[in-house]
Amino acid sequence: xxxxxxxxxxxxxxxxxxxxxxxxxxxxxxxxxxxxxxxxxxxxxxxxxxxxxxxxxxxxxxxxxxxxxxxxxxxxxxxxxxxxxxxxxxxxxxxxxxxxxxxxxxxxxxxxxxxxxxxxxxxxxxxxxxxxxxxxxxxxxxxxxxxxxxxxxxxxxxxxxxxxxxxxxxxxxxxxxxxxxxxxxxxxxxxxxxxxxxxxxxxxxxxxxxxxxxxxxxxxxxxxxxxxxxxxxxxxxxxxxxxxxxxxxxxxxxxxxxxxxxxxxxxxx
Amino acid sequence: xxxxxxxxxxxxxxxxxxxxxxxxxxxxxxxxxxxxxxxxxxxxxxxxxxxxxxxxxxxxxxxxxxxxxxxxxxxxxxxxxxxxxxxxxxxxxxxxxxxxxxxxxxxxxxxxxxxxxxxxxxxxxxxxxxxxxxxxxxxxxxxxxxxxxxxxxxxxxxxxxxxxxxxxxxxxxxxxxxxxxxxxxxxxxxxxxxxxxxxxxxxxxxxxxxxxxxxxxxxxxxxxxxxxxxxxxxxxxxxxxxxxxxxxxxxxxxxxxxxxxxxxxxxxxxxxxxxxxxxxxxxxxxxxxxxxxxxxxxxxxxxxxxxxxxxxxxxxxxxxx
Numbered sequence: 001x002x003x004x005x006x007x008x009x010x011x012x013x014x015x016x017x018x019x020x021x022x023x024x025x026x027x028x029x030x031x032x033x034x035x036x037x038x039x040x041x042x043x044x045x046x047x048x049x050x051x052x053x054x055x056x057x058x059x060x061x062x063x064x065x066x067x068x069x070x071x072x073x074x075x076x077x078x079x080x081x082x083x084x085x086x087x088x089x090x091x092x093x094x095x096x097x098x099x100x101x102x103x104x105x106x107x108x109x110x111x112x113x114x115x116x117x118x119x120x121x122x123x124x125x126x127x128x129x130x131x132x133x134x135x136x137x138x139x140x141x142x143x144x145x146x147x148x149x150x151x152x153x154x155x156x157x158x159x160x161x162x163x164x165x166x167x168x169x170x171x172x173x174x175x176x177x178x179x180x181x182x183x184x185x186x187x188x189x190x191x192x193x194x195x196x197x198x199x200x201x202x203x204x205x206x207x208x209x210x211x212x213x214x215x216x217x218x219x220x221x222x223x224x225x226x227x228x229x230x231x232x233x234x235x236x237x238x239x240x241x242x243x244x245x246x247x248x249x250x251x252x253x254x255x256x257x258x259x260x261x262x263x264x265x266x267x268x269x
Numbered sequence: 270x271x272x273x274x275x276x277x278x279x280x281x282x283x284x285x286x287x288x289x290x291x292x293x294x295x296x297x298x299x300x301x302x303x304x305x306x307x308x309x310x311x312x313x314x315x316x317x318x319x320x321x322x323x324x325x326x327x328x329x330x331x332x333x334x335x336x337x338x339x340x341x342x343x344x345x346x347x348x349x350x351x352x353x354x355x356x357x358x359x360x361x362x363x364x365x366x367x368x369x370x371x372x373x374x375x376x377x378x379x380x381x382x383x384x385x386x387x388x389x390x391x392x393x394x395x396x397x398x399x400x401x402x403x404x405x406x407x408x409x410x411x412x413x414x415x416x417x418x419x420x421x422x423x424x425x426x427x428x429x430x431x432x433x434x435x436x437x438x439x440x441x442x443x444x445x446x447x448x449x450x451x452x453x454x455x456x457x458x459x460x461x462x463x464x465x466x467x468x469x470x471x472x473x474x475x476x477x478x479x480x481x482x483x484x485x486x487x488x489x490x491x492x493x494x495x496x497x498x499x500x501x502x503x504x505x506x507x508x509x510x511x512x513x514x515x516x517x518x519x520x521x522x523x524x525x526x527x528x529x530x531x532x533x534x535x536x537x538x539x540x541x542x543x544x545x546x547x548x549x550x551x552x553x554x555x556x557x558x559x560x561x562x563x564x565x566x567x568x569x570x571x572x573x574x575x576x577x578x579x580x581x582x583x584x585x586x587x588x589x590x
Contacts, residue, residue: 110369113369116370119335119339119341119342120338120342120370121342122339122342123341123346124342124343124346125342126327126339126342127345127346127347130348133346150334150338153329153330153335154338156332157330157335157339
């Protein structure tokens with residue numbers, strides 16, 4: 001296991017631990033597990049976080065329900081502490097099922113309502129360009145989220161304003177709350193859609209660290225960029241993979257033990 | 270604040286006064302200001318501004334919801350944003366965006382609702398904005414202002430620029446509305462008593478302020494009433510002090526070019542219902558129905574919002590007391 005694989009493994013274990021701690025409050029475990037490599041690569045290889053906060057790259061989690069994965073990724077770069085993330089979905093905690101903006105903690109946006117992060121992200125990207133600020137804006141969307149019309153209003157704007165400082169990643173895990181996207185609202189050919197909206201678009205294996213790094217490094221200047229990351233919902237825990245019912249669920253003790261045992265066994269490699 | 274020559278805005282309408290005259294005059298003092306519209310710059314009379322200051326103007330196309338997201342992003346990076354579209358779309362279609370970006374995330378965006386009430390006349394009911402105050406009132410922390418004429422529209426806008434709070438300004442009426450002819454002290458949340466009186470207090474907002482003054486004149490001249498008329502240019506936060514002052518009147522009236530549910534009248538009664546004793550409140554406005562489409566006067570008459578009919582309705586209610 002290389003360093004980034006180890007980090008992804010830790011993030012997955014932490015997601016399962018906090019899902020278990022959340023108990024009956026449930027957690028968006030499936031869509032968190034599908035985004036692990038994307039977030040790990042972003043936070044450890046891509047996002048520039050210089051001392052001058054004004055120059056930081058901005059990351060907007062538009063699929064706000066993956067906040068648990070985001071908290072664990074922020075924990076992996078010491079922006080959040082274990083104690084803080086352990087309060088996930090406890091009464092009165094700052095760290096709920098949808099993150100609330102808190103720049104000091106690295107939380108750029110109050111996510112939750114799908115589509116609203118994309119619109120915000122294009123505004124931020126436009127502002128940075130107007131200010132001559134070289135920082136980049138990254139936004140992570142869900143594939144189900146792409147059902148929302150607002151996403152496409154924002155993408156139109158990105159092209160019209162030539163926001164080549166914007167990179168959109170779609171966590172294409174093929175499942176939404178009610179089932180496969182192909183049966184709920186077919187958003188297949190997402191890459192063609194983004195290309196048609198004027199984006200430079202790449203399709204990559206969203207669980208391959210090397211492919212993701214390569215895709216982030218291959219962004220095209222002069223256009224907004226999109227990466228369609230092909231992922232598996234519930235990735236890493238066999239009984240959760242590709243299962244709709246783990247979109248938002250409570251993790252009972254027996255399932256928790258099974259999940260952790262499996263992750264630990266896989267982590268020995 | 271500098272003295273504003275209100276006379277110079279007469280006849281321009283509210284949008285015309287703010288966007289064709291005032292904004293180009295002051296923009297150089299506001300380098301961080303960005304004015305965004307959803308394909309409504311022509312209607313908003315922004316042509317001059319757009320030509321002179323293209324770098325401070327953004328057209329998002331017919332995408333009001335995205336306009337608010339872009340405003341939020343710009344505001345988070347240090348810009349001050351004014352967003353404008355028809356009152357009905359910027360409040361109703363963008364309702365969630367207002368809550369998310371302006372209230373929950375607290376970005377102090379200034380929303381301008383163009384053509385509030387019936388101003389879009391033959392466009393029909395899809396384009397009338399009669400629920401916008403009700404919608405904005407329900408969201409925590411949104412300041413709601415609605416000026417009575419072009420001069421007061423400039424005052425509202427000037428105040429909004431200085432407030433650093435999320436604001437909705439509702440433009441109503443047409444270029445003929447004229448209430449203020451001289452400069453006056455304008456303060457957000459502090460109503461203006463235009464004339465005093467002991468029998469009835471009329472709280473009016475926007476286009477209905479002038480109508481209320483004329484109705485009061487009719488009742489005073491023909492019936493000898495003593496009527497107070499108050500310009501409630503700010504609906505949130507509500508001027509509770511001014512409302513409490515009407516407690517010894519026989520009747521209190523609210524008038525608005527808006528549904529009677531959820532607007533100024535509702536805001537007043539929400540407050541006065543806790544006071545114990547307060548005179549009856551006659552809420553004049555638009556009822557629970559869609560309108561027969563027509564010109565502005567036709568629509569106002571249909572909903573009994575012209576001075577003669579307002580006077581009749583006040584008299585009728587007064588006589589039952």
